[in-house]
Amino acid sequence: MQIIEPSETYDVCIVGSGAGGSMAAYVLAQAGANVVMLEAGGPWSEEDADMLTWTYESPRRGAAIETRHFGEFDACDGGWSLEGEPYTSAEGTRWDWWRARMLGGRTNHWGRISLRFGPDDFRGKSLDGYGDDWPISYDDVAPYYDKVDELVGxxxxxxxxxxxxxxxxxxxxxxxxxxxxxxxxxxxxxxxxxxxxxxxxxxxxxxxxxxxxxxxxNRGCSVGANFSAGRVLLRPAQATGNLTLVTHAMAREVLTDREGRASGVSFVNTQTLEEQQVRADVVVLAASACESARLLLNSASERHPNGLANSSGVVGKYLMDTxxxxxxxxxxxxxxxxxxxxxxxxxxxxxxxxxxxxxxxxxxxxxxxxxxxxxxxxxxxxxxxxxxxxxxxxxxxxxxxxxxxxxxxxxxxxxxxxxxxxxxxxxEMIAREDNFCEIDPASVDKYGIPTLRFDVTWxxxxxxxxxxxxxxxxxxxxxxxxxxxxxxxxxxxxxISSPGSIIHEAGCVRMGDDPTTSALNEYCQAHDADNVFVVDAAPFVSQPHKNTTWTILALAWRAADYLIDQRKQRNV
Structure with missing residues (x-):
């Protein structure tokens, strides 16, 4: 591949335009940061929605098609199987992996069930001995839940x-x-x-x-009554003039310098198959839990032989679904x-x-x-x-x-x-170390990027x-x-559903106070590289029975506020 070198260095590069990535972009752009966002899929807005299309207007009566597994008029391009993007499961196990390929990601199709995690959900091990406690409490997240309620509705x-x-x-x-x-x-x-x-x-x-x-x-709302990241977060972020969107950009790896800190992201243009790079002072991953883990594992270097942010060996482990x-x-x-x-x-x-x-x-x-x-x-x-x-x-x-x-x-x-x-x-699924995803040594996708192999059981x-x-x-x-x-x-x-099929993947890049047993700190910042953050559901220590999106949004806002403060102090 021909590598196209970047022409400028951004303050922040965000990978993924779903709930976490879009919230980070919204907060950072409003604060004046120069942000670039990479999205593997194409552009989309609510003007493209089929909200009021009658089912009889299609010869399929709205039935599923190859790229719309929930129905022809569903607003989310993607599915459990994508042409040229394989994944595998270990013998005797199964994981159904849903991947969105469009601006706004899965926020264009979800049930909009927006439950807060409760106080007990952050301290499960203390209550019953299973899994691990989070390094944060409900009181740490509650102010950000309030902000999300008021902003989104x-x-x-x-x-x-x-x-x-x-x-x-x-x-x-x-x-x-x-x-x-x-x-x-x-x-x-x-x-x-x-x-x-x-x-x-x-x-x-x-x-x-x-x-x-x-x-x-689920078809997308042309009047903006429901929450989708594009309408509620990306549109005002773009209005600041501080957000650059790059669609059809499949992230390949996080680039690092001699000290092991992130220096940018390498990605493949899915339309031209050219490899391109963006340079940034900070990299924020929000590609979905398993995709973010895949990126970190594929970002091995001399300073990070087991993958970026993985000196603990926990990246990819403790994978959960609902x-x-x-x-x-x-x-x-x-x-x-x-x-x-x-x-x-x-x-x-x-x-x-x-x-x-x-x-x-x-x-x-x-x-x-x-x-x-x-x-x-x-x-x-x-x-x-x-x-x-x-x-x-x-x-x-x-x-x-x-x-x-x-x-x-x-x-x-x-x-x-x-x-x-x-x-x-x-x-709730209990987080276990023996439920994990890893790089499949025998498989790459059509862009030449090593793929994931899953080993998950109930x-x-x-x-x-x-x-x-x-x-x-x-x-x-x-x-x-x-x-x-x-x-x-x-x-x-x-x-019982098959693991992954509820599309609430979480874990894989867990947060914690101890760098030997976790990849991120309480602000979703990598222990091993202080200018790397992960703001999808990958940082979750547990996955309560509540849906993930509201907590993704709250934690992403909290992480972005922390990053702004650390940049002002010149710590990152």
Whole structure:
């Protein structure tokens, strides 16, 4: 490859334009830093969204395509398999690795579930002996959660529920019909139900309109009502004149000088296949947890023989995802509903928090989970199993007598539509050193960059957690009169998701006070190279059952503030 030398030196080079990278760019550019951002995918903005495209406008009725695994109109280019970008798993293990390839990354497609980690989530080992405590507490992060709430916008209610910290919320939307039934049933058996906490505006904020309830958040929001990094963070960062965006830039390695400090980033232009370089005083990695680990491991040098920031040997280790399991039921009371407006935001209006925090001694597994609910009269389309796809799931009509074609089929579907309710459990995976990714010595991608090999398994703790999820979901579904699907068996590990498939990868470049057992300090700064920071989910010491994005945003803001202070003191 021809190497194109840089023409200038930036203050900061950021790799990755998702939640962490965009937040770092926003804070640093506002502070006056000269920032360059490298994004492996192409440009994208909400003007490119298919938010209001009818499914019948496509011959595929919106079904998945090769580069849009969640549907043709989904806003996120990428997937679990990308042409020319392989990855492998060790024998007997599995990891499903989702990679976004577009400006804004995964923030263009996610559930917008924006839960704060609670005080207990930062000190799990002290409470039950599993994993490790974080080097920071909830009190260290809380001011940044507040800032993210106010900048981005989030709805919810003040509940005062244990280990589920309240935020600075906009008013929540009213629960839908089926959600009200779930609330009554769950509460009748002592299971609490709270308003969802989603980063979707229910009141206008600046030039962003309030949600108009089209329910298509995963397609990208043309009015900016939901959070995506491009609209909320990158647009104002660019307006400062201090941010340079370079798309189609696949990072190859972090360049270092003779002292072992970062001096820039080498990347491959994915359109011309030329190798190019940018020079920067500071390098911030935010490419997603596994991609950031891959970059560090591929950045070996004389001063860093095991990879950059890896004198501890922990880079790539302690890989985590969220534990997932699902259940659903046909609810006769919801059949033959009169046609009514069941719209809402593109996600649930209620959720069930972890309510058995004081009973772990009798449960047979540590930590906890929450339950997300789905159902209703969302945009129909041909979905899974030949049934009707509802708000967030599918209604297998062939199991309820619907079939054939013409009038009978239409009448059956009118009767059955929106009569199915389901839950998706989301639980904590314990961080273990023997769950890891590493460089595969026998594989490179189409850009000549060594690829990753994964070695990840569920422990009995996660499998027993999935079992408990299944029983809890079924008890709630029974409480609302549901006719429940068959219970997954022990042989299928109770229907537990495959590792990686929930797309909450975390760990791999963990933070800690001890440089011999961690790669980063509490400000996401590398112990081995003080001008290297990592601000995606890679620094996480644990991965609670809460979704990762709000904590990524808060920690990235905290790290950027620290970097600004250190630059002012000329320490970095």
């Amino acid at each position: 989030i709805f919810g209610s003040q509940d005062g529920f244990y280990n589920e910290p309240d935020g600075r919320f906009l008013p929540p939307p009213e629960p839908r019909c089926y959600e009200k039934r779930v609330m009554r049933g769950a509460e009748s058996i002592g299971v609490p139900v709270l308003s969802s906490r989603l980063s979707i505006l229910t009141q206008a904020k600046g030039d962003r309109a309030a949600c108009h309830y089209c329910g298509q958040c 534990v997932g399991a699902s259940a659903s039921a046909f609810v006769p009371a919801l059949a033959s509903q009169p046609t009514h407006n069941c719209d809402g935001v593109g996600g649930m209006h209620i959720y069930i928090p972890w309510w058995l925090y004081d009973q772990h001694a009798s449960l047979g597994f540590p930590r906890g989970y929450h339950l997300e609910t789905w159902g209703g009269r969302g945009m129909p389309g041909y979905g899974f199993g030949g049934g009707i796809q509802g708000q967030n799931g599918s209604l297998p009509g062939d199991r309820r007598g619907a079939g054939g074609y013409g009038r009978q089929l239409k009448d059956d579907y009118r009767t059955l539509y929106a009569a199915r309710v389901g839950f998706s459990g989301r639980g 422990s009995d703790a996660e499998i027993q957690q999935a079992r408990h999820m299944q029983m809890a979901m079924r008890e709630i579904l029974e409480s609302i009169g549901g006719e429940i699907d068959e219970m997954p068996t022990e042989e299928t590990q109770y229907g």
